Amino acid sequence: MNDAQTLAVEVxxxxxxxxxxxxxxxxSADGGALPAFxxxxxIIVVMxxxxxxxxxxxxxxxxxxxxxxYEIGVRRMEESRGGSHFMHDQVRVGSRLEIAHxxxxxxxxxxARKHVLIAGGIGITPFLAQLEDLHDGTVPYELHYSVRxxxxxxxxxxxxxxxDDKVRMYYDSETQAVDFDGLxxxxxxxxxxxxxxxxxxxxxxxxxxxxxxWPDSHVHWEQFxxxxxxxxxxxxxxxxxxxxxxxxxxxxxxxxxxxxVEVPYLCRGGVCGFCQTRVxxxxxxxxxxxxxxxxxxxxxGKNIMPCVSRARCKNLVLDL
Amino acid sequence: xxxxGIKSKPVYAPLRADVGGRYHLMLxxxxxxxxxxxxxxxxxxxxxxxxxxARLLFVxxxxxxxxxxxxxxxxxxxxxxxxxxxASLLDTFRTVLAESFMGTRLYVAGPESxxxxxxxxxxxxDLNKDEIxxxxxxxxxxxxxxxxCRTATEEVRTNIVRCTGCARWLLxxxxxxxxxxxxxxVMVDAEAPGELPPLKEIYL
Amino acid sequence: xxTLFKPDETFRDDFSxxxxxxxxxxxxxxxxxxxxMYSVNIEPxxxxxxxxxxxxxxxxxxxxxxxxxERELVLAAEPLRFQALPHMxxxxxDCLELIMESLARDYPxxxxxxxxxNHWRWINRPLGLDQQFIFGDVDTLPRxxxxxxxxxAQGDFVVMxxxxxxxxxxxxxxxxxxxxxxDFDIGMTFKEWHGPVxxxxxxxxxxxxxxxxxxxxxxxxxxxxNWTMTVHPRLDTSPENYPxxxxxxxxxxxxxxxxLVHLRVELQGLWRLPRSNAIVFGVRCYLxxxxxxxxxxxxxxxxxxxxxxxxxxxxxxxxxxRYRDAVVEWLAPYxxxxxxxxxxxxE
Numbered sequence: 066m067n068d069a070q071t072l073a074v075e076v077x078x079x080x081x082x083x084x085x086x087x088x089x090x091x092x093s094a095d096g097g098a099l100p101a102f103x104x105x106x107x108i109i110v111v112m113x114x115x116x117x118x119x120x121x122x123x124x125x126x127x128x129x130x131x132x133x134x135y136e137i138g139v140r141r142m143e144e145s146r147g148g149s150h151f152m153h154d155q156v157r158v159g160s161r162l163e164i165a166h167x168x169x170x171x172x173x174x175x176x177a178r179k180h181v182l183i184a185g186g187i188g189i190t191p192f193l194a195q196l197e198d199l200h201d202g203t204v205p206y207e208l209h210y211s212v213r214x215x216x217x218x219x220x221x222x223x224x225x226x227x228x229d230d231k232v233r234m235y236y237d238s239e240t241q242a243v244d245f246d247g248l249x250x251x252x253x254x255x256x257x258x259x260x261x262x263x264x265x266x267x268x269x270x271x272x273x274x275x276x277x278x279w280p281d282s283h284v285h286w287e288q289f290x291x292x293x294x295x296x297x298x299x300x301x302x303x304x305x306x307x308x309x310x311x312x313x314x315x316x317x318x319x320x321x322x323x324x325x326v327e328v329p330y331l332c333r334g335g336v337c338g339f340c341q342t343r344v345x346x347x348x349x350x351x352x353x354x355x356x357x358x359x360x361x362x363x364x365x366g367k368n369i370m371p372c373v374s375r376a377r378c379k380n381l382v383l384d385l
Numbered sequence: 386x387x388x389x390g391i392k393s394k395p396v397y398a399p400l401r402a403d404v405g406g407r408y409h410l411m412l413x414x415x416x417x418x419x420x421x422x423x424x425x426x427x428x429x430x431x432x433x434x435x436x437x438x439a440r441l442l443f444v445x446x447x448x449x450x451x452x453x454x455x456x457x458x459x460x461x462x463x464x465x466x467x468x469x470x471x472a473s474l475l476d477t478f479r480t481v482l483a484e485s486f487m488g489t490r491l492y493v494a495g496p497e498s499x500x501x502x503x504x505x506x507x508x509x510x511d512l513n514k515d516e517i518x519x520x521x522x523x524x525x526x527x528x529x530x531x532x533x534c535r536t537a538t539e540e541v542r543t544n545i546v547r548c549t550g551c552a553r554w555l556l557x558x559x560x561x562x563x564x565x566x567x568x569x570x571v572m573v574d575a576e577a578p579g580e581l582p583p584l585k586e587i588y589l
Numbered sequence: 590x591x592t593l594f595k596p597d598e599t600f601r602d603d604f605s606x607x608x609x610x611x612x613x614x615x616x617x618x619x620x621x622x623x624x625x626m627y628s629v630n631i632e633p634x635x636x637x638x639x640x641x642x643x644x645x646x647x648x649x650x651x652x653x654x655x656x657x658x659e660r661e662l663v664l665a666a667e668p669l670r671f672q673a674l675p676h677m678x679x680x681x682x683d684c685l686e687l688i689m690e691s692l693a694r695d696y697p698x699x700x701x702x703x704x705x706x707n708h709w710r711w712i713n714r715p716l717g718l719d720q721q722f723i724f725g726d727v728d729t730l731p732r733x734x735x736x737x738x739x740x741x742a743q744g745d746f747v748v749m750x751x752x753x754x755x756x757x758x759x760x761x762x763x764x765x766x767x768x769x770x771x772d773f774d775i776g777m778t779f780k781e782w783h784g785p786v787x788x789x790x791x792x793x794x795x796x797x798x799x800x801x802x803x804x805x806x807x808x809x810x811x812x813x814x815n816w817t818m819t820v821h822p823r824l825d826t827s828p829e830n831y832p833x834x835x836x837x838x839x840x841x842x843x844x845x846x847x848x849l850v851h852l853r854v855e856l857q858g859l860w861r862l863p864r865s866n867a868i869v870f871g872v873r874c875y876l877x878x879x880x881x882x883x884x885x886x887x888x889x890x891x892x893x894x895x896x897x898x899x900x901x902x903x904x905x906x907x908x909x910x911r912y913r914d915a916v917v918e919w920l921a922p923y924x925x926x927x928x929x930x931x932x933x934x935x936e
Contacts, residue, residue, distance in 0.1 A: 070808060100807060101683075101863035129864055130725075166807045169866045174752050175676040176511050250407075252487045255511030278407030278488025280515035282753045331804060339804060393777070393784025513753060532770050532828045535669075553832065560785050564776035571828050575835025576911060 071111060071163040072099070077134060079158055086187060086219045087153055090127075091135045094161060098132040104195035106167035107289070108135065109333065112151045117315070117323065119148035122289050122333055124191035124261075125167060126220070129198060135164070138219055140187040146291055146314045170332055171261070171287040173198065178255030180206040183243065183270055185262025189219060191287060192261065196228055207231050209248065211266065214238035245273040259285045289334060292316035293354050295375040302326055302385040303345055317371035326385055328371060335373035342383050344369055349378025394559040395497075397521040402427040402435070406490030406516075409439040412478060412503055414471055415446030417494030417522045418453040424492055425460050440481070441465040442474050444495075471499050475506060482510045490516055496523035498539070501566030508563065525588040529557050530567035537567050542588045545573050545581060554581055557588075594715055598655035601662075606822035608881050612651055616877050617642045618933040619814040619854050623894040625903075631801065634810040634858050642856055643812065645695035647688060647742060648873060654715050656743045656765075656824065663764040663825050664740070669772050670827070671736045673748070673760035680748045680760060681734040682725060683862035684869050688738045713741055735762055744856075744873035747771075749779070751866055756802060758782050765824040765874045767817045767853060768908065773828070786906065805861045805868055815855040817907040818916070822851050822876045841912035846919035847880035850912060852892065879919060885935040889923035896920070 073094035080088040093099050102125060112119040127136035139152045156162070171191055173180060180199060182192045189210055199206045208228065212218045214236055224232050235241040249258065249270075258279070260270040267286045274284045297312050302321065311320040318340060321328055331339040335355030344351065344367055353363045355370035362368060369376075369383070400420045402409075409428075413421045421441065428435045439462050445454055457465055468474040491512060493503045500519045507517055526540045529548075536550025541557055548555050548570060555570030562569070574580050598606045608616070619625075637643035642650075663670055673681055689711055693702035701712040707724040718741070722729040730737050739746055739762030748760035756779040763771040774782050779799050786795075805811065819826055820837035841849050858871040883889040896909075896917050904913055930936055 101686075102807075103864055103866040106866075167863075168806065172752070172866045174511075175750055175865075176752070178511050249487065254482055254485050254487060254489060256487050275405070278405060278490070280513070282513055282515050283487065331806075337804065393781040530773065532773055533830075533832060535772070558785075560773070561781075562773050562777065563781075565773065569770070569773055569828075572832050572835065575832045576838045578836070 071165055074099075074135070074162050074164055076156055076158055076160045076162065079156070082138070082219045083217045085141050085217065087139050087141070088126075088219070089137050089139065089152070089156070091137070091162065091164070092133065099135055100166055101132055102129055102167035102194075103169045103172055104129050104198045105171035105173065105191045105287075106169040106194070107171075107191070107287075107332075108137070108167055109165040110137070110152070111163040111165075112148060112156075114147060114151050114155070117147070117319075119146075119151055120319070120322075120333060121148040121152075124171075124194070124287075124289070126190040126193040129194055138187055138190045142291065146294070148291070168331055170337055171259070171285060173259070174257045174283075174285070176255075177204060177257040179253060179257070180204060181248065181252060181256060181258045182206065182208040183248075183258065183260040183262070183266070184208065184210045185260075185266040186212055186217065187219070188260070188262030188266070188287075189224075190261070192259070193220060193223070195259075196224075200227065207233065209233050209235065209243050211235040211241075211243055211262070212237070245269055246277065249274050249277045249279065257283045257285060259287075261287045264288060264290060287336075292318075292333075292335075292373045293375070295352060296377060298349075298376050298378055298381065300376070300381045300383055303382050304385055311375065316373065317369075317375055321371060321385065328385065330372060333372045335370050338370070340370055340372050341368050342371055342385060343367065344381070345384050346380055346382035347376070347378060348380035349376055351376050351378075394561050395500075395519075395563075397497075397500075397519055400424050400492055400494055400518055400520040402431065403490045403518065404428065404432040404435055406435075407438060407488035408486065409435060409490050409492065410481065410485065411439060411441045411492045412443075412474065412495070412499075413441070413493075414444045414474075414495030414499050415450075415523055417520070418443060418445070418450075418457070420494040420520045420522055421492060422453065422456055422460070425457075425462070429460070436461055437463050439463050442468065442478055442481070444468045444471055444474055471495070471502070475502055478503065479506050479509075482506065482512075485510075490518070493517070493519040494522050497521050497525060498528045498566070499523075501528065501563070504563055505566045527557060527588050528567040529555060529570040530562065530565050531555055531570045533572060537565070538570070541568075542586050544585045544587055546570065556582075593651060594654040595651055596654040596658065598652060600655070600659045600822055600824045604821045604823070606652070606655070606876065608877055609651060613877065613881050613884060614935065615641055615650075616882070617814060617854050617856055617875055618888055618891075619816040620891050620895050621932055623891055623929060624898055625895050626900065630813045631798075631811045631859075632813070634812040634860075642873075642875070646691040646810070646858070647695070647744075647871065648856070649692065649696050649699065649743065653743055657716060657741060659824055660740055660764045667829065670764050670829075671733075671739065671762045672771055672775050673733060673735060674775070677748060677750065677760040677865070677867070678727065678734075680750065680862055680865035680867040680869070683865050683867065684746060684748060685734040685738045686724070687860060687862070687869065688742050692742075716741060735760060744871055747870040747872070748862075749868045749870065751803065751868060754803065755779060756799065756868060763827075766827055766872070767815075767819075767855065767874075768826055768828055768831070770828045802859060802868060805859060807861045807863055810858055810860040812856065812858045815857060817853050818909055819851045819853045819876065820849050820912070822878070824874060824876070826853075838908065838911045841915045843915045843918035846912065846916045847883070848878055850879050850916050850919075851876045852879070852882060879916060883920065883923050886923070887929050887936045889920060890925070890927065891929050893917060893920035893924040894929075 074091040075094050077092045078090040082088045107122045107124045109120050123137040141153045142149045294313050301308050305326045309320050309324045328340050331337045338357040352375045354373040402424045411421045493500050526542045529538045529541045531548040534551035538549045553572045556573040558569045560569040642648045689702050692700040699714050703710045709724050710721045712719050745763045749756040750759050761771045854875045856873040860869050
């Protein structure tokens, strides 16, 4: 995708739902309905700040059956590169933003016989949309929602109203933790588990599922982490004939975009492979932070995911 | 009509133990037992605790049946059930799946038509290719689905076969449907009625 | 567009189907050069030249009413030419929305769609239909959503669910196919369904196509062309009915090839669907007889050369073995050896 295909939206409402999370309601700037989407989809929000542009993915938490507005939840990140701060501090009711068409990399499996949803903190957002599709109860489901304390449980009222008996809360402050092994040991055949939240939570679920014998195809995860920061470096784009400087707090992809060169992207999180770029020359090492390339491909050093990966090098030339 | 080179024919491989699984469900017919014994021997080497979580459904056939059953008993399987035929085995298989948990691996060893029917049942429980291993042992005889009258003709060993539903001569194609657990049969002499290719026994 | 429909054209029995001069000129020739081999050849499905078959998302031409009638005949005899696995219902609704929105937007003289929240009213003037229904409520339509709208669109529709890193063929309205069976193939994955296609597997065409389609985006459909040949302008060349149309292949001679043999071109479109995240594959079928094709000199030369040089595996797979030589002989007088310009536009 590129920025040519964005939709203009207006911020219709903002609500502080927990000390760290703001809930934004977005309507179409021209007053029409927004595109339909499937639960688990995210939008890329393009924010034009004074100094730089941010493009952050946020899950749609609104119901796929209500298309007069999209709703997203944004957690204020402590070590932010600016995107979440921009949303929290600069965006007001009435602000205009651009968003990309929804993309779903975290959909419910349609032939699953049961869904187990595990959310940590802001990771609750994609499940809120999916619960609207699951609500008719034709397929059994349960949600396990882990937060640091009750005041950090975003959208809990909404959950309790709609899904009370299907939601189980876990508060770190009360030393309640999900019993992953117990949860994943006794699920019927055809169960799929979905996890969204911090990296630690995701890794726990993936590791536990594996040790319980689950095949990878039944374990689904989504993580919206900011691209890792690192030392500054320079890169030469062979086709554009440009040298691009990549500062510590800007990703390689963002730096290339800031220089006016477009790179196709979908998730901006190192998962989907869409931004895969060929490395033509390298004097140094690539710092792969993605989940797409195989270990062998990473070692070969012929490809890189600019959305999350970086380099430590004297010379790096990309096929862009 | 293309006869060779169709890539939707299922491909089988010798069974190997999948110690990533927590429970192991094994189905076998006749000589398939040897393949399952091999898997269990592998488990004994690399993950002996897995054997206690292995369950076997088996149809003993022919002279070496007693010996094979004896070897299964010796190896210390979690549970073993014997059946007179594939059909009764598959009935029990469905019940077992309904009580099984995520983490189960399915191993099937026997003739292709038996594998196909077992897979059809496994599909109902959303078991996918990562959870199922199958080895074709025994007759290659095929189940053929006539696209014209939608009748399945069993135990086909030849390149063409007379449909038991509509009596047309059908070409037995390599195009396979997991949902139907059958190969496609299409009228072989539509363009030149009566002109049949030589009958050959190839799925023995 | 002022479409004059020919509602009584037939695609069976007396085969009265003919292309008008306008239909001939807009025919989507699939050969940009004198040789043909597979490629993925996908391009964005964006609006093309005015009057062309790709001007709009779904092309409605002079054969619209007749094709819808033909589809009704096929379905009456064989209801299983429409099938949808239970979990594909939201994908069916997505298809209904896509087709209704497109037709109403692009052919306002023929179709109207009025929506108040989920209360919809659909008017199809060429077929004389006026339907009010609740979007998402299957009981308010006379048939399942894809069955309902599929009977009002030209071409086949195959819907694929995306899961486990693959595409699964799990719903379809298939009455104008070139020799594949929905009933047999439903439930297959992308590569299983394409199993019978020769050569392409060796070329890893399907690996690349699958990877591409898995990333297909909402709002960015793609298209490609595919082709084969048919004896008589017969739309229903299903394996099910092969006993009916198979014998036709043996009736072609170098004298009658011009009228009997038709180039059959599929304009294939692929759309990501919003609520189901599935993909719909539209296969729109265009037929032109060799005689009609030969009224365009460049096309006659090119068709002759493509057929003469066609790879034997493709001749076999496309079912041309019995009559390819007869068609080449019929076309030969039109090929004076002159060069043809690249691209498909008539000179």
